[in-house]
Amino acid sequence: MSTQSLSSLLSRASIDDHEEVLRSCDAALAKSKSDLQAQHVKVVALLKLDRYEDCLRVLEDGGDKLKQKAALEYGYALYKTGNPDVAIDVVSGLADDRGARHLEAQATYRAEKFRRTAEIYQGLARDSVSTANEEHDLRINSWAADAQLQWKGHPESVRHTRPTRDDLEAFETVYNAACLSIAKGEFDQAGILLKRAKELCRTSEDLTPEDRDAELLPIAVQQLYVLICQGKSEEAESILEEISVKEIPELSTRRIGQNNATIARGTSANPYALYKALHEVPDSTNNDKLFDYQHNVITGNLHAVDLLVHKYDGIIRSTSKALSRAPYPSTDASTNLLSVYNAAAHAKGETGAPALKAILAAVERRPKDFGLVLTAVQIYVNLGNTTSAIATLEKSLQLVDESISEQDKEIRFNPGLLSVLIALYRREGRKTQIRSELAKAAAFWRGQATQPPSLLRAAGAALLHSSLTSDSAQAAELFKSLYEKTPDDLFAVAGYVASHAAIDHSQVEAQAKYLPSVDDLISDVDIASLQAAGVSASSSTAAATAAAIAGARKRPAANRDGAVKRIRKSRLPKDFDPSKTADPERWLPLRDRSTYRPRGRKGKQRAAERTQGGVVSEKSEETTPSGAQQQKPQGGGGGGNSKKKKKGKR
Numbered sequence: 042m043s044t045q046s047l048s049s050l051l052s053r054a055s056i057d058d059h060e061e062v063l064r065s066c067d068a069a070l071a072k073s074k075s076d077l078q079a080q081h082v083k084v085v086a087l088l089k090l091d092r093y094e095d096c097l098r099v100l101e102d103g104g105d106k107l108k109q110k111a112a113l114e115y116g117y118a119l120y121k122t123g124n125p126d127v128a129i130d131v132v133s134g135l136a137d138d139r140g141a142r143h144l145e146a147q148a149t150y151r152a153e154k155f156r157r158t159a160e161i162y163q164g165l166a167r168d169s170v171s172t173a174n175e176e177h178d179l180r181i182n183s184w185a186a187d188a189q190l191q192w193k194g195h196p197e198s199v200r201h202t203r204p205t206r207d208d209l210e211a212f213e214t215v216y217n218a219a220c221l222s223i224a225k226g227e228f229d230q231a232g233i234l235l236k237r238a239k240e241l242c243r244t245s246e247d248l249t250p251e252d253r254d255a256e257l258l259p260i261a262v263q264q265l266y267v268l269i270c271q272g273k274s275e276e277a278e279s280i281l282e283e284i285s286v287k288e289i290p291e292l293s294t295r296r297i298g299q300n301n302a303t304i305a306r307g308t309s310a311n312p313y314a315l316y317k318a319l320h321e322v323p324d325s326t327n328n329d330k331l332f333d334y335q336h337n338v339i340t341g342n343l344h345a346v347d348l349l350v351h352k353y354d355g356i357i358r359s360t361s362k363a364l365s366r367a368p369y370p371s372t373d374a375s376t377n378l379l380s381v382y383n384a385a386a387h388a389k390g391e392t393g394a395p396a397l398k399a400i401l402a403a404v405e406r407r408p409k410d411f412g413l414v415l416t417a418v419q420i421y422v423n424l425g426n427t428t429s430a431i432a433t434l435e436k437s438l439q440l441v442d443e444s445i446s447e448q449d450k451e452i453r454f455n456p457g458l459l460s461v462l463i464a465l466y467r468r469e470g471r472k473t474q475i476r477s478e479l480a481k482a483a484a485f486w487r488g489q490a491t492q493p494p495s496l497l498r499a500a501g502a503a504l505l506h507s508s509l510t511s512d513s514a515q516a517a518e519l520f521k522s523l524y525e526k527t528p529d530d531l532f533a534v535a536g537y538v539a540s541h542a543a544i545d546h547s548q549v550e551a552q553a554k555y556l557p558s559v560d561d562l563i564s565d566v567d568i569a570s571l572q573a574a575g576v577s578a579s580s581s582t583a584a585a586t587a588a589a590i591a592g593a594r595k596r597p598a599a600n601r602d603g604a605v606k607r608i609r610k611s612r613l614p615k616d617f618d619p620s621k622t623a624d625p626e627r628w629l630p631l632r633d634r635s636t637y638r639p640r641g642r643k644g645k646q647r648a649a650e651r652t653q654g655g656v657v658s659e660k661s662e663e664t665t666p667s668g669a670q671q672q673k674p675q676g677g678g679g680g681g682n683s684k685k686k687k688k689g690k691r
């Protein structure tokens with residue numbers, strides 16, 4: 042069959058007749074294996090039939106020419122078989138291809154590169170070429186990307202705040218908006234949006250009954266999670282009746298549903314029943330995988346139930362094997378979670394000091410395993426021993442600091458680890474160490490391509506309070522950099538003004554105008570109600586108040602006109618003469634006054650001995666400063682045991 046006859050056949054074929062197209066392609070390739078057009082058509086037919094593995098085999102057999110001609114199809118097959126990173130490399134090189142941008146967005150979403158996903162969707166939304174249907178899909182997917190950004194800890198990159206009227210018209214958009222509210226911890230708002238999404242899904246005319254049931258299951262699973270977090274057990278029980286975990290087609294969603302349903306039913310009263318329930322759903326594969334934060338939660342639950350059924354040796358073996366393959370040291374959440382459960386298994390159900398003994402032994406073997414280190418730090422803090430917690434963390438950080446690896450340097454100044462150390466320092470009031478650590482961290486991150494803004498803000502604020510010129514200069518540089526990157530951030534503007542005002546006030550006059558005045562900031566503060574509620578005043582105000590109260594209670598020494606008040610005669614000495622000046626040494630002991638003159642021979646001798654620079658007699662050397670004779674040591678050799686004879690009667 043020639044390429045022309047194949048094209049004429051495809052023009053007459055139905056869009057759903059992919060099997061017939063595939064048979065025709067096989068017949069053409071049997072006559073000519075190098076028929077590029079037939080290979081391309083076969084690739085498309087296999088994709089339509091969801092035979093992604095077979096599609097990849099055809100592409101590999103076809104070589105680079107077929108991969109180049111069918112680059113979009115090749116990237117899609119890679120994406121569907123669980124290779125999103127390779128798919129991104131393939132489709133990112135397709136310029137001016139809108140379909141490639143959509144596929145890249147899907148692949149980056151699956152690879153958990155959510156910032157890039159949000160950027161692609163934002164660029165597609167700005168393009169006027171988009172159709173009405175595509176605009177609807179873009180709105181749905183951009184909300185999903187923002188929800189994932191919030192879950193991953195990047196709230197500064199989230200573009201959506203509240204759903205608009207258009208967003209509330211489709212259940213998919215409302216559902217994704219609810220997911221964003223859950224990620225923010227706004228469970229009341231999430232509950233309202235999920236109810237709205239369920240109502241829209243049930244009344245949708247575009248869905249078949251089977252599709253409607255399939256869409257309602259994830260919504261019910263999310264509702265169950267929200268009700269568990271809110272502690273509404275009765276409503277959670279009613280939602281459980283709507284959920285049939287076995288009917289959920291996606292393994293990842295089924296695993297989450299099984300986890301939430303098991304916890305909601307309270308199976309934890311019997312740990313063995315809980316163990317069985319949580320292990321019923323197998324792990325998902327390929328493109329149907331849990332995201333990292335979901336996987337960490339599920340893995341934590343599984344290890345926790347393993348501890349409840351006393352599988353200590355099994356946890357130690359499995360976690361040790363996984364840790365041996367993981368990078369070391371690491372700040373990855375999943376890796377450190379394994380270390381935490383490894384430490385718990387070594388403790389074998391013990392807590393407090395007994396558990397700490399076993400965990401510290403593991404820390405000695407792996408001193409740069411921050412999962413173990415932070416577990417030991419937490420136990421020290423619970424025991425009230427903050428000093429030992431600081432020493433343990435400092436020792437591990439010092440080992441990482443001595444490394445020459447650039448990756449270890451990033452771990453040394455990781456914002457999460459640094460925040461733990463700063464919090465411990467703050468508990469003991471170590472302000473100097475706080476400024477020192479933040480200054481070193483800021484100096485390191487300023488030389489990196491990716492900089493954590495929160496850490497630089499904290500470092501700048503801490504260095505502003507330092508009296509050292511070097512710290513003030515570094516704070517000025519930090520806030521200048523923050524202000525240049527985010528000129529709309531009032532915190533950066535305030536820091537920039539505060540750090541440069543002392544250097545050159547004219548340089549920051551324009552920026553200072555944008556800052557709110559002090560009167561505006563405190564205009565709605567009711568000081569009287571705060572003090573009545575128990576809020577103490579500042580130290581200076583409290584000192585002034587205390588001084589005023591003390592002064593009010595004391596009896597003033599003089600009247601307003603300067604006249605001294607009359608003193609009672611009973612308080613005056615008998616020989617008191619108001620015309621004479623009182624002796625200024627009247628409060629000193631008699632022998633310490635300048636007018637004192639000893640009487641008698643012994644008195645004059647003692648006075649001479651007390652005189653500075655006087656002649657020292659041998660007799661005075663034998664006496665103690667108080668004048669008492671020094672005792673000789675009793676016992677010993679050399680006739681030291683001789684005693685004086687008692688005096689007899691004469």
